[in-house]
Amino acid sequence: MDKKLIESEAMAIMDEAAARIMAPYEGECLLCYVYRQLTEFGCDGGHRFARSFRDSTAPRATALLRNLARAGACCCDCEIFLNAYRLGPRPLVLHFKRSSAPAEADDEEDGEPFLWCQGVRRGSTQGCGNWVRMWR
Numbered sequence: 106m107d108k109k110l111i112e113s114e115a116m117a118i119m120d121e122a123a124a125r126i127m128a129p130y131e132g133e134c135l136l137c138y139v140y141r142q143l144t145e146f147g148c149d150g151g152h153r154f155a156r157s158f159r160d161s162t163a164p165r166a167t168a169l170l171r172n173l174a175r176a177g178a179c180c181c182d183c184e185i186f187l188n189a190y191r192l193g194p195r196p197l198v199l200h201f202k203r204s205s206a207p208a209e210a211d212d213e214e215d216g217e218p219f220l221w222c223q224g225v226r227r228g229s230t231q232g233c234g235n236w237v238r239m240w241r
């Protein structure tokens with residue numbers, strides 16, 4: 106079997122796995138989604154996560170990338186968090202335990218902090234209450 110073919114099959118499997126991981130949660134907002142993906146996969150220098158959010162939850166939001174560009178994220182996803190939005194004063198942060206034991210209120214510091222989306226209407230491209238707009 107030639108090497109190219111093996112590589113392309115491996116790529117196909119990875120693409121499939123990535124597509125599963127990359128789907129936004131039900132009600133997850135654009136910003137939490139992009140933030141989560143950037144933490145996991147990093148920025149590729151384009152708007153791949155903003156684009157995949159739009160394609161999977163808000164296909165009619167054709168102005169999304171234009172609006173992001175106007176907000177300061179002209180060229181890639183991570184610019185959204187450098188130039189346009191930052192975490193607000195009261196983001197919803199949950200703590201997940203590595204163990205399966207239920208978390209006690211007083212030892213939540215032991216859990217891994219995890220930004221949890223406060224949720225938006227389906228089809229919305231707004232950020233949830235975790236985020237505030239940066240004004241420069």
Ligand SMILES: [Zn+2]
Nearest residue numbers: 148181182183
């Ligand atoms: Zn970037």
Ligand SMILES: [Zn+2]
Nearest residue numbers: 134137222233
């Ligand atoms: Zn959110």
